[in-house]
Amino acid sequence: MTRRILAPLALAAASVLALAGCAGSAGPAATSDDGKLQVVASTNVYGDIASAIGGDLVDVQSIITSFAQDPHSYEASARDQLTVSRAGLIIENGGGYDAFMDAIIESSGTEAPVITAVEFSHDWPGNDGHGDHDHDADATDAASPSTSSATGGGSGTETSEASTDHDHAGHDHVEGFNEHVWYDPHTIAHVAEEIAHELGELDAANVATYQANYETFAAGIEGIEGSLDALKAQHAGEKVFVTEPVPLYLTAAAGLENATPAAFSEAVEEGQDVPAATLLDAGRIISSGDVRVLIVNAQTGGAETDEVISRAKAAGIPVLEFTELVPDGDTYLTWMQANVAALADTLAR
Structure with missing residues (x-):
């Protein structure tokens, strides 16, 4: 990959x-x-x-x-x-x-x-x-x-x-x-x-x-942290799928459960091929109806990432993009608060 x-x-x-x-x-x-x-x-x-x-x-x-x-x-x-x-x-x-x-x-x-x-x-x-x-x-x-x-x-x-x-x-x-x-x-x-x-x-x-x-x-x-506490009070235990482990500290602080197979996100982050069995497992997880949101790294991509995005959209699961850098016009604080707000808005649907 x-x-x-x-x-x-x-x-x-x-x-x-x-x-x-x-x-x-x-x-x-x-x-x-x-x-x-x-x-x-x-x-x-x-x-x-x-x-x-x-x-x-x-x-x-x-x-x-x-x-x-x-x-x-x-x-x-x-x-x-x-x-x-x-x-x-x-x-x-x-x-x-x-x-x-x-x-x-x-x-x-x-x-x-x-x-x-x-x-x-x-x-x-x-x-x-x-x-x-x-x-x-x-x-x-x-x-x-x-x-x-x-x-x-x-x-x-x-x-x-x-x-x-x-x-x-x-x-x-x-x-x-x-x-x-x-x-x-x-x-x-x-x-x-x-x-x-x-x-x-x-x-x-x-x-x-x-x-x-x-x-x-x-x-x-x-x-x-207060916004994360409020998110946790409303949505603790709900599942997310991430293409890479980039946002996992934030989702954990919000009380969300990561449903991603370890071998999937690790392979994507390292730029390696996702094992076929792991890709099938990821597809089943996304199609199960248990995942509330898919979070992708907006700065990177690949065939396996494209596939899980397509599966999520087909299953009606919203897709959020998080980045590794502060976007133009933002500060660290406004950027991170916007990420939390986007997560809250998506889970509230």
């Missing part, structure tokens, strides 16, 4: 460049010409969050901003390496999702602090808490699904302390862990808090501003 990359509503080929050259390193508190702290993020998801926390005090550059680029297979350019080498703070997803970041962090020689989002997930192997930067304990702490449990292959939420030792060589894909943690608002609250903390370390004169911006952002997260 070919995992094709799609631009919004249309096919688009991902444009990738080979990594070349070696840029010099910069100090950990690198600033732009106008004195702003330079923040580099792997995708515009983390770039937007950094902008929300840093405001006018930071200059944020996101390496991946186009729906035609796939972080899983992105090949960094010499310009990307130069950008990272000049950063005062670096933010990546980790967990094998944006492995190109680890490569350019290592090759650039940067000494900038690196925030790795997956380490703030309760599901991250060995994570039993969030240290000194603990998000409101009373906030919704949805059981964030690992890849295995979220795709019907197991349960449990292993936990351990988030490491502050950024061993970039250890950020390969972790079997059984769903790395798409930006769809878990609770995890993102911790990431945002860490961004505020690191910016305050780099720019002590503006600690109060970073903290105030974090609190505003955290209030937005609480609003999303």
Whole structure:
């Protein structure tokens, strides 16, 4: 199976460049010409969050901003390496999702602090808490699904302390862990808090501003969690089918049950052929009448994805498209709230 990359509503080929050259390193508190702290993020998801926390005090550059680029297979350019080498703070997803970041962090020689989002997930192997930067304990702490449990292959939420030792060589894909943690608002609250903390370390004169911006952002997260609680109260236990595990943290927080065969979503995500028996099983599940909504990744597709979409439409099951990047005109908060609202509207039909 070919995992094709799609631009919004249309096919688009991902444009990738080979990594070349070696840029010099910069100090950990690198600033732009106008004195702003330079923040580099792997995708515009983390770039937007950094902008929300840093405001006018930071200059944020996101390496991946186009729906035609796939972080899983992105090949960094010499310009990307130069950008990272000049950063005062670096933010990546980790967990094998944006492995190109680890490569350019290592090759650039940067000494900038690196925030790795997956380490703030309760599901991250060995994570039993969030240290000194603990998000409101009373906030919704949805059981964030690992890849295995979220795709019907197991349960449990292993936990351990988030490491502050950024061993970039250890950020390969972790079997059984769903790395798409930006769809878990609770995890993102911790990431945002860490961004505020690191910016305050780099720019002590503006600690109060970073903290105030974090609190505003955290209030937005609480609003999303409140919407998820309301959705859970109305639709807990209802089944969804996903072509990839991208939105599963969000659907789990909404109390929805994932009906997707693990082998199906894993194969689609890896760009592999879905086993014939698994494809038949998926068809039976969709045609059973138990699935309330099909969620697809709007940025990728393939023959098997097209087939389950056709089956869902034939069975009268609504199809929702979720993305891996913040759409133009949105912020992380408005985008995620819109995803929850679309899910609620669809399930209310």
